[in-house]
Amino acid sequence: MHLDRSGLEILDVRECRALLARAVVGRVVFTEHALPAVQPVNFIVHADDVVIRTARASRLATAARQTVVAFEIDEFDATARTGWSVVIIGHARLVTASEEIAALEDLPLRSWMPGHRDQYIRIRPELVSGRRIPVDA
Amino acid sequence: MHLDRSGLEILDVRECRALLARAVVGRVVFTEHALPAVQPVNFIVHADDVVIRTARASRLATAARQTVVAFEIDEFDATARTGWSVVIIGHARLVTASEEIAALEDLPLRSWMPGHRDQYIRIRPELVSGRRIPVDA
Numbered sequence: 001m002h003l004d005r006s007g008l009e010i011l012d013v014r015e016c017r018a019l020l021a022r023a024v025v026g027r028v029v030f031t032e033h034a035l036p037a038v039q040p041v042n043f044i045v046h047a048d049d050v051v052i053r054t055a056r057a058s059r060l061a062t063a064a065r066q067t068v069v070a071f072e073i074d075e076f077d078a079t080a081r082t083g084w085s086v087v088i089i090g091h092a093r094l095v096t097a098s099e100e101i102a103a104l105e106d107l108p109l110r111s112w113m114p115g116h117r118d119q120y121i122r123i124r125p126e127l128v129s130g131r132r133i134p135v136d137a
Numbered sequence: 138m139h140l141d142r143s144g145l146e147i148l149d150v151r152e153c154r155a156l157l158a159r160a161v162v163g164r165v166v167f168t169e170h171a172l173p174a175v176q177p178v179n180f181i182v183h184a185d186d187v188v189i190r191t192a193r194a195s196r197l198a199t200a201a202r203q204t205v206v207a208f209e210i211d212e213f214d215a216t217a218r219t220g221w222s223v224v225i226i227g228h229a230r231l232v233t234a235s236e237e238i239a240a241l242e243d244l245p246l247r248s249w250m251p252g253h254r255d256q257y258i259r260i261r262p263e264l265v266s267g268r269r270i271p272v273d274a
Contacts, residue, residue, distance in 0.1 A: 114271060
């Protein structure tokens with residue numbers, strides 16, 4: 001077990017990717033009007049990218065125009081006071097090529113949000129990091 | 138029930154504050170080396186502020202030097218495909234006055250992180266917003 005300087009267990013990239021593949025909700029972190037912004041979304045991992053469905057005129061669609069975002073997932077147990085989190089940082093992009101959209105439409109990804117959500121965003125994990133609170137912390 | 142333009146229920150400030158008072162884990166969203174950054178923390182609400190304990194040399198302590206951050210809590214149900222989130226935006230500050238530190242030490246707030254965490258950060262909610270996915274979405 002490798003610990004960082006604050007005593008948290010460092011999760012390796014393989015473990016981070018396995019946690020990402022199992023999670024269904026994460027949080028997109030971006031900047032909006034020069035302020036930090038965050039929005040939870042349901043997602044799926046496809047070809048190593050985080051894939052999200054949103055509406056064409058949504059804040060996410062606006063925020064994801066070729067920008068660098070963070071994406072976070074976590075799980076905590078308040079009784080045991082433990083848990084883990086994984087953060088990826090990478091470029092987000094709107095999917096515009098029709099063949100690529102057709103391929104994504106085959107995925108089992110339906111937005112939990114109401115209304116028509118036919119805009120796909122992909123986030124490419126360029127930095128991947130994860131931490132776990134050791135159970136005996 | 139008030140809906141926003143994407144069909145999500147808008148939670149009023151009173152409801153957002155009630156959800157904040159009950160939650161134990163949230164995510165601080167900030168900027169680090171010009172990139173979006175996010176870190177989950179356990180917290181408590183005191184005098185309307187979100188209060189966090191961290192270590193003196195932590196990234197959070199560095200990030201919270203008189204800057205504007207976002208702080209997010211949420212809860213989702215993957216089976217029902219519903220859930221809610223609350224986001225506050227406001228100035229974060231390191232608590233340095235000894236009387237104020239003494240008052241915060243009386244709170245039932247112990248960091249889940251390992252090691253010595255004697256640095257308090259307060260986030261003042263200047264903007265408070267919340268959304269819920271309607272159950273029949």
